[in-house]
Amino acid sequence: MNWSKALIPTLKEVPREAVNKSHILLLRGGFIRALTSGVYSYLPLGWRVLKKIMNIVREEMDRIGAQEVLLPALTPSSIWEETGRWDEFGGEMFRLKDRKGRDYALAPTHEEIMTELARKHIKSYRDLPQIWYQIQIKYRDEIRPRGAVLRARTFIMKDSYSFDIDEDGLEKSYALHYDAYTRIFERAWLKTTVVSASSGLMGGSESHEFMVLSDAGEDVIVKCPKCGYSANLEVANLIPSPVDFPSGELKKVHTPVGGSVREISEFLSVPEHLLMKSLLYMDENGSPFFVVIRGDYDVNEELLFKKFGNVRQAEPDEIKNLTGASAGYISPIGLDIPVYADRSLEKGKGLVSGANEDFYHYTGIDIERDLKIKEFVDIRTPHEGDLCPECRSKVEIKNAIELGHIFKLGTKYSKAMGATFTDANGKSKPIVMGSYGIGIERIMATAIELYNDENGIIWPDPIAPFDVLVIPLDIRDSKALEISRKMVNILEETHDVLFDDRDVGPGFKFKDADLIGIPVRVVVGPRGLKEGKVEVSRRDGSEKIMIEPDRVQEVVEKLWKNGKELRKKSGE
RNA sequence: CGGGGCGUAGCGCAGUCUGGUUAGCGCGCCUGGUUCGGGACCAGGAGGUCGGUGGUUCGAAUCCACUCGCCCCGACCA
Structure with a gap:
């Protein structure tokens, strides 16, 4: 071509x-x-x-x-x-x-x-x-x-x-x-x-x-x-990352900040995993229920739907009516609403959650003492630090x-x-x-994504658009052109060959060659021709050798085979 | 669907806030010449409904409204 x-x-x-x-x-x-x-x-x-x-x-x-x-x-x-x-x-x-x-x-x-x-x-x-x-x-x-x-x-x-x-x-x-x-x-x-x-x-x-x-x-x-x-x-089905739960008394504290996990955690100097997120949902019949989850986890809606069917989050006015507070300051404590807890809260103690009054939270919540959990469920999005369900070591x-x-x-x-x-x-x-x-x-x-460098693609040999790229650096040098053509003809018997016969400068050709990433490159330029040689190299930088043009088939074959020895990348 | 960003020459961009000659720049393209081992140089040239529609204005790439398209993030956090 x-x-x-x-x-x-x-x-x-x-x-x-x-x-x-x-x-x-x-x-x-x-x-x-x-x-x-x-x-x-x-x-x-x-x-x-x-x-x-x-x-x-x-x-x-x-x-x-x-x-x-x-x-x-x-x-x-x-x-x-x-x-x-x-x-x-x-x-x-x-x-x-x-x-x-x-x-x-x-x-x-x-x-x-x-x-x-x-x-x-x-x-x-x-x-x-x-x-x-x-x-x-x-x-x-x-x-x-x-x-x-x-x-x-x-x-x-x-x-x-x-x-x-x-x-x-x-x-x-x-x-x-x-x-x-x-x-x-x-x-x-x-x-x-x-x-x-x-x-x-x-x-x-x-x-x-x-x-x-x-x-x-x-x-x-x-x-x-x-x-x-x-x-x-x-x-x-990962096991939630283990944390230490301190024990303590149930206390109501003033929290004059926003109700997000991060704000409350900062204001009270309590790690996020000691917060208990309380989420109010409405089931298919319009009855409310609470889902509580550890502060460092998010509810995975797909799992939630799988477990509870077609539920939705309560609207702000519904939250206000049912709890007396706005989202961010609510919890099931003291309310007669069914509660499901994510397994991340199992045996949870010393937790912080809303007091059902704006700008107030409870501290020292003990899941078993202060809440009536209907069931522990797995509805969280796993994250870094979680444990393998098979061997209990930390997963990646x-x-x-x-x-x-x-x-x-x-x-x-x-x-x-x-x-x-x-x-x-x-x-x-x-x-x-x-x-x-x-x-x-x-x-x-x-x-x-796996095979590239700052100059362009480095195709794995088996899926490269062409196997070999032959570049005469100056096509007005008729001798270089002739040698290049001959090599192309020979190489085409066994490989897909791209022939850069464009009348552009050498830098231009090299940049383009690097960009499109053809595995094997044959360069015919004055530098080599002085010695009667051409340069054969691999795009991955593993080899670059000067050879006589009539050895090109044998040498290209060798570099092509060497490609097969390259490691398979996994993206790590 | 929600949020954000962007539409000006083939590509990348400036100009828009603060309206005012003929809308610029780099690359690319065309012609001629020089050059040839890492995206050359000189001279000349072509190429634009400024995404679209409507409006405001003496005057709109620029202001306003609507609309189309493209990209990114999200569609969880009480």
Whole structure:
């Protein structure tokens, strides 16, 4: 490929809208361009990277016996209504109507479409197991797209679906995917942490996410350095960090400051973990109840809803009517309202909370002595310092990018849609399913987040847009040009080669080369030519050698192989 | 949906508070010449509905109202 004729619109300056490393470098390197919020075009370099990634994915999926199909992105509402997800998806689903006024959705995922295929064609236990996959664009109207390609509204996903006769079969298909995913990410030089996760809208029993640690990630994961326990923070059942509770008398004190935890803690010189946050909620019937939690924790609404159903926080006037005080100065003490306590307050003593009178608090609260707790529950957002549920040592909490997610669906979709088969005894049974996704662009973006320096991207060899970049520093030097062309021809037999035949200065070419991050670079310049040599180097800086042009194939091959020895980055 | 920021040439920005010649600067682009191992130099040139609509005014990029778009944070803290 000749650079002079290529669409590689590199940018010298950082585009205004970009924040993440990957976003900046994808734009600056001419890999992608935004069309509108959360929707991107892939330019030649970006598309080359994505194709390399998809090829790795294909090879590994084919290796476990999966078969590739391509399903429609345009789907009728009726199929989503069969499982109830036409309503469940809500605003996240892009919807449209045809000219007859019928409803359609641009598929955000394909469980229903795959299950439809299965119910048509799988009739007997003899047809099972099956694994079908596709690589195609998904459409999700995300609440907030972010980080360019990290959370986009249109994005390429590899999704596969397994069909088995029973749980044992599902277990095997799940394990096959687990292994395939591990290999896929390793081949892209990304070291993943596998965590247990919540299955959310997909439903099903068990699920795992393949994560790469990165500050650019919007997921938070928990890792235990001691026993290896790991989970998405959403589902991690961590033990609250232990604290000392002093004992004391119940006393009412004047607190003429704002009612926030920080203000009260500062005013009374009491650590935040000795404050008891008292939150007043209204249940579905409009009856009030208190939730109390240690001051250094926040209530996790997802867990709250799971436990108490469709509840809401009390309005300011409701709080006033029920407690006689404003939010910030309330507590269940002395009130006849049911109280649930987060487990962080178990055996709590010497606590501070509102006295149900503005600008007054109680100190010395003893959970067992002064409160009637209906039940201890786990509804807090875990934080640093919490203990591992397996071995009770302190866990690490880190941001991560989710690259893959595998789900055991069970029979949720097959039952809802009537995808059944006849077993060996002639009985009709629902197919047992799994579903498995990989974000193709996320692999690209994550690789950049991990592999870059101040000058640009340093692509992992297997997913680089080109393997080798040949740069004649001055194309008006006809001898240099001729030598370069010859090398390009030879190298192209075994590698993807980009040839910088542009008539621009050497500095310009070097800067661009660093930016787009091609792993191996061959420079033909006067300095080397004096000795009859050219320079071959790796973008990662590990090697730089001068060689005769006719050895180029052999030397490039060697540097290319050396790349494979590089460590796989995990983002730590 | 709530909060914040930003829309001026292809890109990055100044000008807006305090209205007033022809709306600037750097990079990029075009022509000619010089230059070639880390984003060169000289000379000349093209390129703008100042996001949009309406209003105030003798006069609006600038003030007011509405609106569209993009980015960031949040959608917990009694």
